[in-house]
Each structure stands twice: as C-alpha cells, then as structure tokens.
Amino acid sequence: xxEKLTYVVSVSMALLVHLAVVGLLMANWSADAExxxxxxxxxxxxAAMVAENPFTARQRKEQETxxxxxxxxxxxxxxxxxxxxxxxxxxxxxxxxxEKALQDAAARNERELARLRAxxxxxxxxxxxxxxARQAEAEERDRVALEQSLAMAVSQxxxxxxxxxxxxxxxxxxxxxxxxxxxNWSRPPxxxxxxxxxxxxxxxxxxxxxxVVVERxxxxxxxxxxxxxxxxxxxxxxVPPESRQFERxxxxxxxxxxxxxxxx
Amino acid sequence: xxxPLSILELILGASVVVQIVMAILxxxxxxxxVMIFQRGFALAxxxxxxxxxxxxxxxxxxxxxxxxxxxxREEGIIGMxxxxxxxxxxxxxxxxxxxxxxxxVMQNVSRAMRVALSREEERLETHLPxxxxxxxxxxxxxLFGTVWGIMNSFRGLATVNQAxxxxxxxxxxxxxxxxxxxxxxxxxxxxxYNRYSAQVEIIMNRFDAFTEEFxxxxxxxxxxx
Numbered sequence: 001x002x003e004k005l006t007y008v009v010s011v012s013m014a015l016l017v018h019l020a021v022v023g024l025l026m027a028n029w030s031a032d033a034e035x036x037x038x039x040x041x042x043x044x045x046x047a048a049m050v051a052e053n054p055f056t057a058r059q060r061k062e063q064e065t066x067x068x069x070x071x072x073x074x075x076x077x078x079x080x081x082x083x084x085x086x087x088x089x090x091x092x093x094x095x096x097x098x099e100k101a102l103q104d105a106a107a108r109n110e111r112e113l114a115r116l117r118a119x120x121x122x123x124x125x126x127x128x129x130x131x132x133a134r135q136a137e138a139e140e141r142d143r144v145a146l147e148q149s150l151a152m153a154v155s156q157x158x159x160x161x162x163x164x165x166x167x168x169x170x171x172x173x174x175x176x177x178x179x180x181x182x183x184n185w186s187r188p189p190x191x192x193x194x195x196x197x198x199x200x201x202x203x204x205x206x207x208x209x210x211x212v213v214v215e216r217x218x219x220x221x222x223x224x225x226x227x228x229x230x231x232x233x234x235x236x237x238x239v240p241p242e243s244r245q246f247e248r249x250x251x252x253x254x255x256x257x258x259x260x261x262x263x264x
Numbered sequence: 265x266x267x268p269l270s271i272l273e274l275i276l277g278a279s280v281v282v283q284i285v286m287a288i289l290x291x292x293x294x295x296x297x298v299m300i301f302q303r304g305f306a307l308a309x310x311x312x313x314x315x316x317x318x319x320x321x322x323x324x325x326x327x328x329x330x331x332x333x334x335x336x337r338e339e340g341i342i343g344m345x346x347x348x349x350x351x352x353x354x355x356x357x358x359x360x361x362x363x364x365x366x367x368x369v370m371q372n373v374s375r376a377m378r379v380a381l382s383r384e385e386e387r388l389e390t391h392l393p394x395x396x397x398x399x400x401x402x403x404x405x406x407l408f409g410t411v412w413g414i415m416n417s418f419r420g421l422a423t424v425n426q427a428x429x430x431x432x433x434x435x436x437x438x439x440x441x442x443x444x445x446x447x448x449x450x451x452x453x454x455x456x457y458n459r460y461s462a463q464v465e466i467i468m469n470r471f472d473a474f475t476e477e478f479x480x481x482x483x484x485x486x487x488x489x
C-alpha cells in the first residue's frame with residue numbers, strides 16, 4: 001500500500017467513525033431528554049402557588065374545601081330531581097369553572113355572581129316543587145355568602161401579595177409548614193364547624209418547635225389540645241437558612257385552626 | 265422549552281466561545297483518528313516487510329543478490345531493508361578503495377547503519393507526538409469550554425428573579441457537551457499513543473538486533489578476506 005493511499009483510507013475511516021458516533025447520539029438523545037423535562041416542571045408550580053402568608057392561606061384553603069363540600073351536597077340533592085338534574089349539573093359545572101377563575105381575579109367576581117344568581121333563579125322558576133325551590137334558595141344564600149367571603153379572602157390575599165415584595169422563597173416554606181401541620185392534625189369528635197383556635201408557635205433557627213401557646217381558645221379543650229398536638233407532633237419545620245428571613249417571619253408565627261369542612 | 269433538547273440545538277445554542285472550542289475539538293478528534301488509522305496501516309506494513317526481509321536474509325541467499333534486488337526496486341525501501349541497504353552500500357564503497365583498514369570500513373558501515381536506523385525511528389514515530397498532544401490537552405480544552413459556558417449561564421441566572429433548575433440546566437447541559445467532545449477526542453488518542461509507542465519500541469528492538477547481527481556478518485566477511 002502506498003503512503004498516499006493509506007492516508008486516503010484513514011481519512012475516510014475517521015470520517016466514518018465520527019458520523020457513526022454522531023448518528024448514534026442523535027438516535028439515543030430524545031428518550032433521555034424527555035424524562036428530564038418531566039422532573040423539572042413542578043418547581044414552577046410549587047413556587048407560584050404559595051405566595052401568601054399562612055393565615056390567609058389557611059383561610060383560603062378552608063373556604064375552598066367548604067365550597068367543594070357545599071357543591072357536593074347540592075349535587076346529591078339535585079340528583080333526586082330527574083329532569084332538573086341534568087340541566088342543573090351543566091349549570092354547576094359551568095359555575096365551577098367560573099369559580100376557579102374567581103380565585104384568580106377578584107374584579108370578575110361581581111359580574112360572575114350576578115350571572116350565577118340569574119342562572120339559579122331560572123332553575124328555581126323551572127322547578128315545580130316548592131320545597132325544592134326553598135332548598136335551592138337556601139343553598140344559594142350559602143353560596144353567595146361563601147363566595148363573598150371567598151372574594152374577600154382573595155382580595156385580602158392580593159393585597160398581602162402586593163405588600164409582600166420580599167422573596168417568594170419564604171412562601172414555599174410557609175406552604176410546607178401548613179402541609180406538615182395539616183397532616184399531623186387529628187380532630188376530636190367534638191370538633192364543630194365554626195370553632196377557632198389561634199396558636200402562637202415559637203421556633204428556633206433549626207426549625208424545631210420550642211413552644212406553643214394558645215392565643216385564642218376555641219372554648220373546647222379537646223379541640224385546643226388537638227391543635228397543639230398537631231404542631232408538637234410535626235416537631236420540626238423546614239425554615240429558610242438565612243437568619244434575616246427566619247427572624248422576620250419564622251421565629252414566631254400564629255396558626256389558625258378552623259375545621260370548616262365538617263358536617264356538623 | 266417543553267420539547268426535549270436535541271443535541272444539535274444544544275450545540276447551535278451554545279455561545280461563540282464554546283462553539284469554537286467544540287469545533288477545535290471535533291477537528292482534533294478527526295485528525296487524531298486519521299493518524300490512528302494511518303499509523304496502524306504503516307506500522308503493520310513495516311512489520312510485515314521486516315518479517316519478509318528477515319526470512320529472505322536468513323534463507324542463505326547471497327547478500328549481493330538481495331542488495332541488487334533492492335537497488336533495482338529503488339522505491340519502498342523501508343524499515344529493515346533500508347538499514348541493510350545503507351550498510352551494504354557503505355561496505356561495498358569502502359572496500360572498493362585500495363588499502364583500506366578493515367576497522368575503518370566497519371566504522372563507516374556502522375555509522376551508515378546508525379543513520380539509517382535513526383531515520384527509520386523517525387519514520388516510525390511520525391504523528392505519535394500529535395496523538396500525545398491531543399490526548400493530553402483536549403480534555404483541558406473541553407473543560408475550558410464547559411467552564412466558560414457554565415460561567416455564562418450562572419451570570420444569566422443572576423438577573424433572574426426566581427432561580428430554578430430549568431433556568432440553568434440548558435446552559436450547563438450545552439456547556440458539558442464541550443467536555444464530552446474533549447473526552448471523546450482524548451480517549452482514543454491516548455490509547456492509540458500508548459499502543460503505538462509500545463509497538464515502535466518492539467520494532468526498534470528488532471532493528472537494533474538486526475543491525476548488530478548484520479555488522480557482525482560484515483565484520484567476519486572483511487576480516488576473512
């Protein structure tokens with residue numbers, strides 16, 4: 001083999017090797033990348049959702065659950081009415097969507113309320129039975145009250161959000177603390193809707209709970225105890241590592257316990 | 265952002281410095297593979313020819329015949345043939361002069377063979393320094409590209425309000441491609457360098473042994489008359 005020929009062969013073989021490697025890389029790349037992307041997504045959601053302080057967050061959450069509960073009851077009742085049921089159901093699902101939108105924009109709330117009321121009125125007119133109409137009306141009143149309080153909570157929250165120009169990172173910790181407390185809270189059988197217990201919690205910079213006191217009692221010892229137990233059982237919360245942030249909002253904070261989602 | 269990043273996008277989206285680094289590394293890798301194949305062929309052919317030559321040398325043929333055959337060929341005299349050719353040519357030339365001291369003749373012959381030997385060594389070792397250079401420096405070049413890319417993506421992170429993994433991840437990923445290419449270029453080059461330098465060593469030992477044997481044969485011939 002002459003020298004020149006060996007060079008020609010070598011160059012072509014080197015090119016072949018590189019093309020093969022690039023081809024393999026292209027073929028195997030997409031599958032790996034997809035799994036990466038799915039794991040990345042939730043970070044955004046978590047950070048965006050928790051931009052509020054624990055007080056309003058708790059209120060909002062409870063109001064949401066109350067709303068959901070009311071809707072469930074309504075559904076059960078309306079199913080008894082044969083013809084009306086379908087129409088009301090459609091009506092409700094439309095409303096549900098609107099209510100979600102409500103949480104986002106408080107301004108749209110009023111217009112939506114009017115619409116909802118009109119729709120409900122229509123349903124009432126069409127229903128033959130008087131007691132059913134009364135029921136619906138009562139339900140409606142409940143809902144209006146709920147929605148108004150919700151709107152209030154939303155506007156409060158927005159105001160709070162506007163006021164809080166600080167790091168949103170702190171809010172992730174608040175949400176985590178809230179979740180921890182809820183998961184550790186077992187309510188006594190004597191708990192009733194409308195009970196409220198306000199606790200003040202003291203933390204040390206490692207996140208450990210050093211003290212819990214009842215700031216405002218619910219006048220039910222079992223309920224107060226269960227609330228205190230929820231905090232002490234959680235024992236330790238995740239807190240921001242920066243001491244400035246910790247001192248400002250996590251050294252001591254209040255937690256409102258209010259079981260709005262009970263049937264009684 | 266949602267669709268998976270393809271490697272092509274990563275490379276095209278990289279900053280200019282990183283792209284230059286990648287281009288250099290790809291060229292280095294291509295060149296080193298060319299050298300790897302070329303050296304492989306060249307060393308194999310030199311070994312083959314040495315074996316053939318040794319066979320014909322020790323087969324008992326007249327050395328003059330082998331010499332004439334090589335002289336007629338003129339081209340492709342490499343390796344062991346070249347050493348033999350240089351030595352025998354010098355031997356003949358020195359002996360043709362009148363009243364020459366046999367020791368002087370042998371000195372001249374061994375000098376000629378030493379020159380041929382060093383020329384052969386040079387020929388054997390062509391491109392090996394290049395492989396060594398690629399093998400030792402391309403990881404650093406790739407690392408430079410990566411460090412530059414990560415520097416940039418962190419600088420971009422400083423202006424973002426909400427730091428999240430998905431802000432930095434693409435930048436780091438595309439920066440790491442540079443290191444990957446650097447390693448891809450370096451690993452074969454290092455392996456080939458080690459392998460070929462060991463082979464060159466073995467071939468050179470063979471040449472040395474042949475040189476010694478050949479000069480002892482010539483020595484005997486000149487002293488016996």
